Amino acid sequence: MGLSWKRIWGLLVLVFIVGCHDNGPIWKPLEVTVSAYNSVKSQTANNPRLAAWGDTLVPGEKSIAVSQDLIALGLGHMTKVRIEGLQGVYKVKDKMHGKWKNRIDIYMGNDIKQAKAWGIKKKVIYYAIEQPPE
Incomplete structure (x- = not known):
């Protein structure tokens, strides 16, 4: 899938700002x-609010889970992520099952209706790579 002019323009603006x-x-x-998940027993193992890195997920916070292949690209624990079309900055606090590739899951607390309404979408995300001090 190619990038649209809108995405290319947004990327150029972002590069300029950065x-x-x-x-x-x-x-x-x-x-x-990009899909969505909830902290309910039917979607997780054991404690539904306990994330893979040991964080406790709190409904309303902006956090995501990432497929394990993305960790090697730099989307590790607590990496800041912006998601095309959504406000704010999300943090990586959870990992997805190893069967998933090139995927993130947005945490939507206990709101199963909201997660189902989101569905599954292709999106451009922007993840933060910290620059060393000069």
Whole structure:
């Protein structure tokens, strides 16, 4: 799937903005499949609010789970992520099952209706790579 002009323009604007700030994070783009999940027993193992890195998930917070192949690309624990079309910055707090590839899951607390309404979408995400101090 190619990038649309809208996405290319947004990426250029982002690159310009990032280039104007010293020692802030570099926001690296990546197109992924985005789904949603909840902290309910039917969707998780054992304690539904306990994430893979040991974090306790709190409904309302902006957190995501990532497929394990994305961890090697730099989307490790507590990496900051922006998701195309959504407000705010999310943090990586959970890992997905090893069967998933190139995918993130947005945490939607206990709101199963909201997660189902989200469905599965292709989105460009931007993840933060911290620059070393000069």
